[in-house]
Amino acid sequence: MSQAIARRVPSQPRVAVPATLAEALDAAWLGEALAAVSGSRAIVAVRQVEVIRTVATKVRFAVTFEDGEVAHFCLKGLLDVDSMTARGGPTCVLEADFYGKVAPITDVRVPDAVATVIDREAQQAVTIMRDLTIDGAAFCSALDPFTADDAVMSLEQLSLLHARSAFLDEADWIRPRAAELAKMSYVTPDMLQELLDGPRGDNLSSRVRNAQNLAVAIKALAVRDSARPQFMIHGDAHAGNTFRTGEGMGLIDWQLLQRGGWALDVAYHLNAVLPTEIAETDERRLLGEYLAMMRGQGMTMPNTEEAWMQYREAVTYGYYLWSITRRVDPPIIVQFTDRLGKAVMRHDSFGLLGVS
Numbered sequence: 001m002s003q004a005i006a007r008r009v010p011s012q013p014r015v016a017v018p019a020t021l022a023e024a025l026d027a028a029w030l031g032e033a034l035a036a037v038s039g040s041r042a043i044v045a046v047r048q049v050e051v052i053r054t055v056a057t058k059v060r061f062a063v064t065f066e067d068g069e070v071a072h073f074c075l076k077g078l079l080d081v082d083s084m085t086a087r088g089g090p091t092c093v094l095e096a097d098f099y100g101k102v103a104p105i106t107d108v109r110v111p112d113a114v115a116t117v118i119d120r121e122a123q124q125a126v127t128i129m130r131d132l133t134i135d136g137a138a139f140c141s142a143l144d145p146f147t148a149d150d151a152v153m154s155l156e157q158l159s160l161l162h163a164r165s166a167f168l169d170e171a172d173w174i175r176p177r178a179a180e181l182a183k184m185s186y187v188t189p190d191m192l193q194e195l196l197d198g199p200r201g202d203n204l205s206s207r208v209r210n211a212q213n214l215a216v217a218i219k220a221l222a223v224r225d226s227a228r229p230q231f232m233i234h235g236d237a238h239a240g241n242t243f244r245t246g247e248g249m250g251l252i253d254w255q256l257l258q259r260g261g262w263a264l265d266v267a268y269h270l271n272a273v274l275p276t277e278i279a280e281t282d283e284r285r286l287l288g289e290y291l292a293m294m295r296g297q298g299m300t301m302p303n304t305e306e307a308w309m310q311y312r313e314a315v316t317y318g319y320y321l322w323s324i325t326r327r328v329d330p331p332i333i334v335q336f337t338d339r340l341g342k343a344v345m346r347h348d349s350f351g352l353l354g355v356s
Contacts, residue, residue, distance in 0.1 A: 007103060007104045007112070008104070008112070008114075009100060009104050010099055010100055010113040010114055010115050010116050010127075010128075011035075011036035011037065011114065011115045011116075012100065012115070012116055012117070012118060013032055013033050013034075013035060013036065013115055013117060015029060015032045015033050015117055016029075016117075016119070017077070017117050017118070017119045017122070017124045017125060017126055018077065018079065018117075018126060019078075019079065019080075019124075020079055020080050021051065021057065021059060021079045021080055023079075024059065024075050024077065024079055024126065025046050025048060025059065025061060026046075027043045027044070027045070027046050027063075028043075030043050030046060030063060031043045033115050033117055033128060034063070034073075034114065034115060034128065036114075036115065037114045037115065038065060038071075041065040041066050041067060041069075042065070042066040043063045043064065043065060043066075044064050044065065044066050045063070045064040046061055046062070046063050046064075047061060047062045047063075047064075048060075048061050049061055049062060049072070049131075054327075054328065055078075055085060055088060055327055055328075056076055056077060056078055056079075056088075056092065056255070057076070057077065057078070057079040057080070058074060058075070058076045059074065059075050059076075059079075060072070060073070060074045060131050060133065061073060061074075061075070072130070072131035072133075072134045073114070073128055073129065073130060073131055074111070074128070074129045074130070074131045074132075074133075075126055075127070075128045075129075076092075076095070076126060076127050076129070077092055077124075077125065077126030077127070078092055078124065079126075085327075086124070088255075089122065089123040089124040089125070090123045091255035091256070092124060092125040092126065092127075092255065093118055093120065093123055093124070093125045094173075094174075094254065094255060094256075094257055095125070095127060095253070095254040095255045095257070096116035096117075096118050096125040096126070096127050097116075097118075097173065098254035098257050099113035099116055099127055099129075099254070100113075100116050101171070102164075102167065102171075102232070102254075102257070105164060105167060106160055106161055106164045107160045108157050108160045108161050108250070108251055109157060109245070109247065109248060109249065109250030109251070110250055110251060110252065110254075111129040111130060111132050111250075111252060112129060112130040112132075113127055113128065113129045114128055114129065114130060115127075115128040116128070132243060132245070132250075135245075136245065136246065137243050137244065137245045137250070138243060138244045138245075139242075139243045139252070140239045140240060140242045140243060140244065141239065141240060142238055142239055142240030142332045142335075142336075143239070143240075143331065143332060143335060144239045144240075145239075145273075145274070145275050145278075146239060146273040146274050146278075147278070148274070148278060148282040148285075148286060150249070150273070151269075151270060151273060151274060151282075151286050152286065152289055153248055153249045154237070154242055154249050154251075154269065154273065155266070155269070155270075155286065155289060155290045155293065156248075156249075156293060157242075157248075157249055157250065157251050158233075158234060158237060158251075158265050158266065158269060158290070159290060159293040159294050159297065160297075161232055161233070161234060161251075162231045162232065162233065162262050162265070162294060162299070163294060163297040163298070163299055164232060165230065165231040165232045165259075165299075167232055168230060168231075168232055168259050171232075174232060174257060174258060174259050175258055175259065176222075176225075176226060176230070176258060176259050176260055177235055177256055177258035177259075177260065178218070178221065178222050178225055178258070178260050178264055178317050179222040179225070179226055179260075181218060181222070181317075181320065181321070182218045182219040182221070182222040184324075187324045189211045189212060189215060190211075192211035192214065192215070192323060192324060193210075193211035193212075195323060195324065195326070196209045196210075196211055196214075196323060197209070199330070199334050200322070200323070200333055200334045200337035200338065200341075201337065201341065202334075202338075203338055203341075203342065204338070204341040204342065204345065205345055207350065208319075208341050208344050208345050208350065209341070213350055213355050214316075214319070214320060214323060216353075216354075216355050217316045217320075217349065217350050217353045217355045218316055218317070218320045220353040220354055220355070221313055221314065221316045221317060221353055224313065224353070225260055225261045225263075225264065225314070228261045228310070229261070229300075230259045230260060230261070231259065231260065231261065231262045231265075232257070232258075232259060233257075233258055233259070233260050233261075233262065233264055233265040234251060234254070234256070234257065234265055234269075235256030235257060235258045235260075235264070235265065236253060236255070236256040236268075236321070237251065237265060237268065237269040237272070237273075238268075238269070238272040238273060238336060239272065239273045240253075240332070241253040242273075260317075261310060261314065262294070262301075263307070263310040263311045263313070263314035264314050264317045264318075266287065266290055266311060266314070267311045267312075267314035267315045267317070267318065267343070268314070268315070268317055268318030268321070268340070270283050270286055270287075271283070271315055271318060271339050271340050271343040272318060272336050272339060272340060274339075275339075276338075276339055276342050276343075279339070279343065280346065283311075284308065287307060287308065287311055288304065291304070291307055309352065311347075312347035312348070312349055312352055313347075313349055313352045313353055314349075315340060315343040315344050315347055315349045316344060316349045316350070316353065318336070318340045318343075319337070319340035319341050319343070319344050319349075322336040322337040322340055323337055323341075325337075
């Protein structure tokens with residue numbers, strides 16, 4: 001039996017979405033949220049193990065049921081956030097829907113989600129998963145460097161997602177994120193230029209560091225990408241959204257799940273996870289490995305030269321994504337913008353997209 005068939009669909013308990021960490025770790029609330037997996041046993045104790053706060057909060061915790069059994073979980077959602085951050089709630093709903101609708105039909109290695117609590121009217125959600133760390137999984141840091149061999153394993157996971165893209169035919173809730181980014185108005189050209197003038201752009205050419213050029217390039221990429229076959233893609237596959245187990249790599253953080261060209265994922269992924277010197281020497285070979293994986297799963301892919309051109313253009317997506325990022329630790333922003341910006345320079349991505 002394949003992993004996709006064996007994976008359980010998480011329950012969707014009718015309980016309120018917690019807004020604070022205290023609410024999320026309340027024994028009575030967890031008893032209702034986990035009723036389907038616990039057989040409705042009461043929870044008599046909750047122990048917080050670890051809290052990781054980025055934009056969303058991830059909290060690892062252990063619960064003790066009334067019969068003495070202890071189980072370990074991880075909950076992710078927007079907890080204790082201000083009103084501005086709370087506007088990101090739709091991305092949490094998207095992630096919850098990934099675990100409820102997409103994960104069960106793919107072979108991508110992901111955490112086992114046991115419950116998703118969704119308020120569609122308020123556009124807020126949390127996802128409760130089994131704690132993979134207890135079983136020996138190691139979550140990568142965003143700054144962890146990948147080797148070329150590591151990238152083969154992570155590309156395999158992306159290919160398993162991309163190969164199930166027929167799912168998009170009945171999933172209009174999975175949106176074309178690159179096109180929506182290109183139309184975004186809340187990051188003005190002046191704001192973007194100010195960001196690029198900071199440390200994140202220190203090692204980039206003036207042409208690539210130019211906000212106007214980048215704005216034109218992302219719009220041109222969105223137009224070209226929308227005319228190509230659409231795939232179901234992760235959208236944010238940097239090292240910090242991967243984990244390792246004895247069986248291989250897996251992917252987490254599905255808040256930017258989207259439809260788009262396969263190259264958006266592959267070009268962003270390779271140039272985010274690989275140090276620049278490794279990307280320079282190995283990316284074309286790794287692209288060939290990915291194309292072979294996809295063809296091996298029965299997918300029609302472009303020829304080598306066309307794929308290489310799409311890849312070179314698509315680096316712009318990742319570069320734009322990190323150029324506009326503000327609410328992440330500065331060393332992470334600087335590393336990813338630097339790596340992806342250097343890839344834009346190396347591939348003349350702006351030139352390919354008609355930016356003079």
